[in-house]
Amino acid sequence: MEWIAAHSIKVRDLEDPALLRPALEALSLRLDGGKAAENTTRRKRMVLSNVLRYTVEEKGLLTASPLPRVDWTPPESDDEINFRYVPDPALARSLLGAVRDSGARGEHLHAFFGCLYYAAMRPGEIVALRESDCTLPPTHPRP
Structure with missing residues (x-):
């Protein structure tokens, strides 16, 4: 737990959109570093959005969700069926x-x-x- 605490950012620090961008970039990658499928990226972003909304509405750790302030679109993927x-x-x-x-x-x-x-x-x-x-x-x- 000490390692996790030392290597994690505080929830309130997420109000800085610059700290949220790397998290969004990570959502678009698979564990092996390759591009994730578009549906996977969309689903993970929705989960992140729900977590941030929970921190605002239920826990009061943030004043507002910082996600809408981040100008980010998922990278194009080539996983469509040909x-x-x-x-x-x-x-x-x-x-x-x-x-x-x-x-x-x-x-x-x-x-x-x-x-x-x-x-x-x-x-x-x-x-x-x-x-x-x-x-x-x-x-x-x-x-």
Whole structure:
């Protein structure tokens, strides 16, 4: 705790916008120093804004939030999806068929990649997916 106290600035010192700018810059970086995704930066800035509002409204440590006084915009990111590289439905069916036909492991991965493409699920959601979670049409052949 002593180290944290020695290496932290006081909340009231945040009224100086120059001290807030490095915090905003840090929000736009990943832990490895690369640029964070735009949504990540926006979410972190919202959390910082909420913390500063809490220090004003609930704790009375600041007279006003200093965030609006800082002229800062997040850096542009290039994490947008380039739809030239997203397969169309026909190509996706072809790719999924090739995966399915590549053996026993391919049958398993066929379902995995199908969930990625058709349901836009995250890998962790797919791993946790169970047959009981699904509602299949009554005419669907059971495996």
